[in-house]
Amino acid sequence: MIAKRKTKSRPRIGSGTAPILSFEGVVKRYGPLEALAGVSFQVHRGEVVCLIGPSGSGKSTLLRCANALETIDGGRVVLEGVEVHDRRTDARKLRRRMGMVFQNFELFPHLTVLRNVAVGPTTVLGMPQRQAAERATELLRKVGLADKAAHYPASLSGGQQQRVAIARALAMQPDVMLFDEPTSALDPETIGEVLSVMKRLADEGMTMVVVTHEMDFAKRVGNWIVVFDHGKVVEQGPPQQVFDEPTVQRTRDFLSHLGWHGESLAAADLLVQPSSTDP
Amino acid sequence: MTLDWSVVWDNRWRLIAGAEMTVILTATTMALALPGGLLLALLRLSHVHLVRSSTTGFVEFFRATPLILQIYWIFYVLPAAFDIRLSEFVTALLGLSLNVSSFNSETFRAGILSIRPGQWNAALALGMTKPQVLRKIILPQATLRVLPALASTWVSLFKDTSLVSIIAVADLSYVSLKIRSETYRVLEVLTAMGALYCLMGYPQAKLVDWMHRRFKVVE
Ligand SMILES: Nc1ncnc2c1ncn2[C@@H]1O[C@H](COP(=O)(O)OP(=O)(O)O)[C@@H](O)[C@H]1O
Ligand SMILES: [Mg+2]
Numbered sequence: 001m002i003a004k005r006k007t008k009s010r011p012r013i014g015s016g017t018a019p020i021l022s023f024e025g026v027v028k029r030y031g032p033l034e035a036l037a038g039v040s041f042q043v044h045r046g047e048v049v050c051l052i053g054p055s056g057s058g059k060s061t062l063l064r065c066a067n068a069l070e071t072i073d074g075g076r077v078v079l080e081g082v083e084v085h086d087r088r089t090d091a092r093k094l095r096r097r098m099g100m101v102f103q104n105f106e107l108f109p110h111l112t113v114l115r116n117v118a119v120g121p122t123t124v125l126g127m128p129q130r131q132a133a134e135r136a137t138e139l140l141r142k143v144g145l146a147d148k149a150a151h152y153p154a155s156l157s158g159g160q161q162q163r164v165a166i167a168r169a170l171a172m173q174p175d176v177m178l179f180d181e182p183t184s185a186l187d188p189e190t191i192g193e194v195l196s197v198m199k200r201l202a203d204e205g206m207t208m209v210v211v212t213h214e215m216d217f218a219k220r221v222g223n224w225i226v227v228f229d230h231g232k233v234v235e236q237g238p239p240q241q242v243f244d245e246p247t248v249q250r251t252r253d254f255l256s257h258l259g260w261h262g263e264s265l266a267a268a269d270l271l272v273q274p275s276s277t278d279p
Numbered sequence: 280m281t282l283d284w285s286v287v288w289d290n291r292w293r294l295i296a297g298a299e300m301t302v303i304l305t306a307t308t309m310a311l312a313l314p315g316g317l318l319l320a321l322l323r324l325s326h327v328h329l330v331r332s333s334t335t336g337f338v339e340f341f342r343a344t345p346l347i348l349q350i351y352w353i354f355y356v357l358p359a360a361f362d363i364r365l366s367e368f369v370t371a372l373l374g375l376s377l378n379v380s381s382f383n384s385e386t387f388r389a390g391i392l393s394i395r396p397g398q399w400n401a402a403l404a405l406g407m408t409k410p411q412v413l414r415k416i417i418l419p420q421a422t423l424r425v426l427p428a429l430a431s432t433w434v435s436l437f438k439d440t441s442l443v444s445i446i447a448v449a450d451l452s453y454v455s456l457k458i459r460s461e462t463y464r465v466l467e468v469l470t471a472m473g474a475l476y477c478l479m480g481y482p483q484a485k486l487v488d489w490m491h492r493r494f495k496v497v498e
Contacts, residue, residue, distance in 0.1 A: 069400055096406035106401035110419045120405040123415055165401075172405060 316383025
């Protein structure tokens with residue numbers, strides 16, 4: 001029972017081929033503060049890249065820069081050959097290809113769960129209401145919330161709201177999903193249901209960039225770990241390396257600050273416990 | 280002192296016509312001042328500095344000066360200075376609409392700014408244009424939040440329409456005061472006038488109270 005579980009991380013997917021998303025020396029300043037001080041890493045198709053690091057180190061800023069919700073002050077972000085911040089680039093076309101999930105869900109409180117998921121396709125893609133509703137229903141089934149379609153977000157638990165938010169992002173059929181601490185605002189008992197939806201998504205081959213403090217998720221599901229500190233990438237590599245043999249003192253400090261001493265079984269169980277999302 | 284209520288009964292149709300005019304003025308003004316207020320609010324949130332500052336100046340002028348001055352100004356100065364002649368009714372409507380639009384614009388602006396930025400980000404991240412975000416996501420929430428404030432403005436407006444009697448628009452105040460000066464039955468006429476305002480105003484005030492309870496924002 002206590003036997004050490006061997007987590008076999010997948011090899012880095014698609015290395016050798018061109019990355020789907022790459023950050024090249026990205027700089028972002030807020031006044032005198034350099035929130036991103038030249039950040040570089042790559043995301044390949046089908047990969048789960050986890051961004052970890054202390055609060056205030058620039059992880060959320062990086063995600064907002066990825067889909068041009070923020071301008072940048074240097075470097076480039078490239079999505080399959082298209083420079084995101086180029087003036088000639090239509091930022092809205094790129095955003096459709098990147099789904100985003102926020103720490104505070106940010107569901108639209110005046111719309112039902114179904115309309116929350118359907119509003120992207122109808123508004124942005126001009127999809128007919130009925131077709132969008134069908135797509136939304138299917139996605140809600142996928143995240144285990146088909147029975148909540150007619151409810152308003154306020155009547156849902158945090159975990160349920162976040163699963164709706166994932167369905168809403170998926171409704172645009174994005175190539176990449178960006179998650180910004182998707183479980184940080186959740187009660188402990190609903191974290192597992194969100195992580196297992198995310199794990200399933202990863203298993204289906206979705207390309208994901210996940211900012212998280214869930215080290216077990218990062219280690220078990222992530223293919224590549226990027227460690228942030230003070231707006232810089234201090235270390236990156238496959239999970240075994242970053243978690244088990246971190247080469248940088250900063251990474252060791254951060255991990256021990258989180259109480260990470262190798263594998264923590266308790267939290268890992270969140271991922272395998274039976275969840276209400278299973279049909 | 281003997282009271283003679285027959286003066287009220289004899290003039291009932293004039294009083295009712297005056298009450299009708301009050302309602303028409305209130306409803307028409309609000310019908311203009313809701314889109315007007317929204318437009319001013321959006322202009323005040325513009326990224327163009329000149330648009331923002333000139334709209335602010337306009338709104339602040341109408342909020343800072345008395346309505347009675349604004350109505351007189353439109354009534355006397357527009358014809359004299361610009362040779363623009365408007366009927367008493369249109370003058371009243373214009374003065375009231377500009378005034379209430381300015382107040383509504385502040386209400387709408389506060390409502391729009393009260394929606395947290397994350398809602399903008401979530402909608403933009405789906406690929407919506409800014410106008411789409413405003414129309415589908417921000418304004419529906421903002422309007423619901425400011426509904427009680429708009430309703431309060433409506434009730435104030437209902438009472439403030441009495442000011443247009445100064446330029447001889449035949450609203451309930453004007454008609455009542457005219458009957459009084461014709462008959463010298465001050466107490467009876469003013470009592471009837473008060474009763475009619477109250478009869479119409481009370482349900483509106485109650486409706487506002489209900490809206491304050493019903494649409495109170497809980498976050
Ligand atoms: N809109 C903003 N204006 C000013 N400073 C900001 C803004 N957003 C983030 N910052 C600052 O940038 C730094 C990085 O923030 P953030 O990306 O949110 O970090 P993380 O997500 O890693 O906790 C912090 O110091 C934060 O205060
Ligand atoms: Mg953050």
